[in-house]
Amino acid sequence: MEDALTTALLLLDATIRVATPLVLAALAGLYSERAGVVDIGLEGKMLTGAFFAAAAAYVTGDPWLGLLAGMAGGLALALVHGFACVTHGGNQVVSGMAINILAIGLAPTLAFAWFAQGGQTPMLPGSARLPQIPMPGVEALGGIPVLGPVYRELVDDTNLLVWAALAAVPVTHWVLFRSRFGLRLRAVGESPAAVDTAGLSVAGLRYKALVISGLLTGMAGAYLSIAHGAGFVRDMTAGKGYLALAALIFGKWRPWPTLFACLLFAFTDALQVRLQGVPLPWIGVIPVQFIQMLPYLLTVLLLAGFVGRAVAPKASGVPYVKER
Amino acid sequence: MPVPVPPALETRAVNKWFGANHANRDVSLSVPKGTIHGIVGENGAGKSTIMSIVYGYLQPDGGEILVDGRALAVRGPRDALAAGIGMVHQHFMLVDPFTVLENVLLGAEGGWTLTRGMARARAELTRLARDYGLEVELDRPVGDLPVGAQQRVEILKALYRGADILILDEPTGVLTPQEADHLFRILRALRDQGKTLVIITHKLREIMELTDNVTVMRRGEVVANVRTADTDKERLAELMVGRKVQLRVDKRPARPGAEVLAVEGLRVRDPSGAERVRGVDLRVRAGEIVGIAGVSGNGQSELLEALGGMLPFAGGRVRLHGQELPSGGLDARSLRGLGVGHVPEDRQRVGLVTGFSADENAILGHHDDPAYNGRLLLDRRAVRARCEAEMEAYDVRPRDPRLPASGFSGGNQQKIVLAREMERNPGLLLVGQPTRGVDIGAIEFIHRRLVALRDEGKAILLVSVELDEILGLSDRVLVMFDGRIVGEVDPAGADERRLGLMMAGAAAG
């Protein structure tokens, strides 16, 4: 019993750690795609964020400056995306690919040149990493069965950015559905002409959405390099940006379902580590690769309309051109 | 002595170019406060353009706009809205998944959260609904509402923003007669409350029924500004159509032969599912041109596309050369095999691939004809020779088969399409808007060709919004309105005004 609880808690803990950057990146994608700008550049922005966060944290020794630098890195690429797609009406998918490839090259190139450690940043000391937040009352609750271990394992000493990601979901929900900005954002992703004739700037709204997307992806990257990890490693996003994109689609571009999609995908990741070589009753050993495939397969099935239906914001992917 | 009240809205010598097309030529008009003003004219007369400029959606190339006697710099819809101008566009500018309330709030939220604005809008909309009969369910998604209700949402949007001048572009185009009557009651109520309304329409009945004054436009120009009470439908129809240069087509009387096309009770839905052809009967015999007159948007396009194999039949029967077609219709490839030529209404978006060279376009739809194919490869020389021959016969300039279609003028593009469809000896030729955007010289040429084809004993079904063209070319004229044929006219003795009224749904055949 105790064992099972510990196992479950470790699994959940791992899930949350994996899910955090996914949630931040998926919400980033949510803002830009809700505004009608397809964002397959999440991966690249995240990687850039991870690098600049680690670089700045190492150089200054201050994790907060690192976080800011990471967000600035994500922002810079988001603005490149806006310049190409909003200002010049360029192809949003091509631009996103360009950003991804650029980032895969730029981050290790700069790391190599600046730190000369084979495309990584040096290991960060604990003081240069974003802090984990200790919770009061761990001792007091420790004796209580179930609740005590849950509190100790999941709530106590959780990284700040985990809380940030968790908070970002209701905030995004509120912004999207209860604020003026959210109303306009959703409108510009569905019907830019309606926004234009209502006297609002289509380009302005899309840029705002991209700014938020850049900041959030930068934060997601910073989590990887200066919160969860202790420095930037080459290709440290390892497809998480694409996974976040899949989660966003799986969550049908809505904040809460997107969070659950992220948790589901993260859980399969945590599970896969646990299940490595462990035979299950009746089934036998499931190759981990099949568990790894699961999020992508589910997304494909969803997009094909075999499990539910995901309908993207109507105007996403289409540069806005005035009609006569 | 009463102080003269400046007009609510005035335009002075407004000009607008779309490329080489002079869409608005020195347009000056004046709308007195508290009146309903009609702007009437044929398709492409520039009615919508001038009002889009007033609303700031388009930027003019010169001229002035005055509201309440003060010059207004309209750089965008925001400026127009601030000056109290609202507009209901022909294609509604609504966000379908949004509720009515959200649509109304967009751009007029009243604060950075929605809660308070929502409450205020709810109260205000309830009041507007009561005062003007503008009932809609505020919490339904707009996309689920019938078009009449969507239009009321557009009006509410404008009123909620405090519009004193409301422009409506073809407001009854999508409405049933009952819905239109409802709309008119609302508009009169608005006028009685002191609002100024501008209605863009091509339907004379509506002008006579609703407006106080009317501006008639033709080919980008204002041809008359009159009080509605001082005129009548006949006079307006004449102004609208104009005493244009009569392009008389020399032709002998038709000698019709066997029946080529017989259509009975044909129904066609457009891709969005709306039934646009609602039970059409017609017959075309060999050696005659049957013209379908009508204002665009009354189902002619869908009729032509269905007969050309681009849309499936939703009901009815079609016989071609006495052979009954399958109940859903045939695809374009099979119809071509049965000798159906099709000059589509929109040559740039349908009839041509503008990025392809002229010779590639010359085989569009015939690309798998053995005449142009070896076992594997296209016979480029045969394709080019074909194109060169057609260019020669139709005097296409420049005579360069390798030039992309987009590099030709409208008239020459049309000749490329016509040559392709007419030079393959079609038993039945479907022709839509053969001279739209084509210069005078080419028009004459195209008309002569069509008549020559008829004299060879081919059956021709012609759709055009140009009355002159229909009357000049056709041996019989059918008038289409609201998806149905509403009457037949003998083009020889046709009265253009009566025809205009039939097209506007105001008179029966």
Next chain:
Amino acid sequence: MAGGGTGVPGAVPGWVDHALLPLLNLLAAFTLSVAVILAIGENPLDVLGLMVQEALGYPEAIGYTLYYATNYVFTGLAVAVAFHCGLFNIGGEGQATIGGLGAGLVGLALTGWPWPLAAAAAILASALFGAAWAWIPGWLQARRGSHIVITTIMFNFIAASLMTYLMVDVLIRPGQQAPESREFDPGVWLPSMEQGLGWFGIAVPPSPLNLSFLWALACCVLVYLFLWRTRWGYELRTVGRNERAAVYAGIRPARVMIVAMLISGALAGFVGVNEILGVQHRLMLNVVGGAGFVGIAVALMGRNHPVGILLAALLFGVLAQGGAQVAFEYPSVNRELVMVIQGLVILFAGALENLFRPRVEALFRRRRAAVSTIQGRG
């Protein structure tokens, strides 16, 4: 949607469209690349000079450059064929991976066969496997409306996982740690260029360049003939340019789209012939190494035309080979510098292709307007 604004063919002379604008875009990409090289504290001229020297300066280097270019020709053509049908195939990476599996299975199975037969079988197998992997996203797009960009991305990951599973659990050579199959029988290896030219008495130094380079050249010709000289290519381009016109012409867009994806996947699959049968001579992981993504840059730069694709593939081959050597020589430069340049080329040749176009077009319009006022409007 009036006009669509930019990119109307015929608005400018052909040489502007096909040479000047791509060069301007390339120039912009390289200008920024130079800035990056400056930022990491190296002399751009030295770096680029060394890059060119190490990629083209001596026969062995040229061999390596052409070996990289071979992959890029295949993936570039793959992207281009789909693009001509209006589809954006980002799945070249996965299709190449699965195509490699097909080639590898042939290599494992055909022990004792003469190499020309094995090569033919491998070409067929890699085409089939690659096409099958592209068929699913193509079918889903054409029949179920799922966005091909997203599905092909997902299929890249699924392909990677599937391949890992097969290498780790199924095809691995027993008693070995690394996830690799046994080496193929040397009889079925695709001869290297050194061998091939050796038959004609031409001596070249050894390099990974092998006879699949010739197949890549052949594919350029075949794709050209298919797209521009057959009725099927005609249908494919019609669907890509104007779906309404395609329906008007009696073409069934959904079917054509699926065919386009099959061809695209087959072309990407040929990377497997080069890598597996020509170089590695065994099945292993990560042989595609990003060539699928480079294909996007190659197609964009090459304006989706085989000649342009060949030239762009050579350029990216130079970058890949030269970049590797620069990383070797310069302590502060590593291989990823090449990816920076690739990313910038995609950005400027693809997403920002309209950056210079309006200005250049305006320039020519002004000139033409002057001419046509004299001639009068017709």
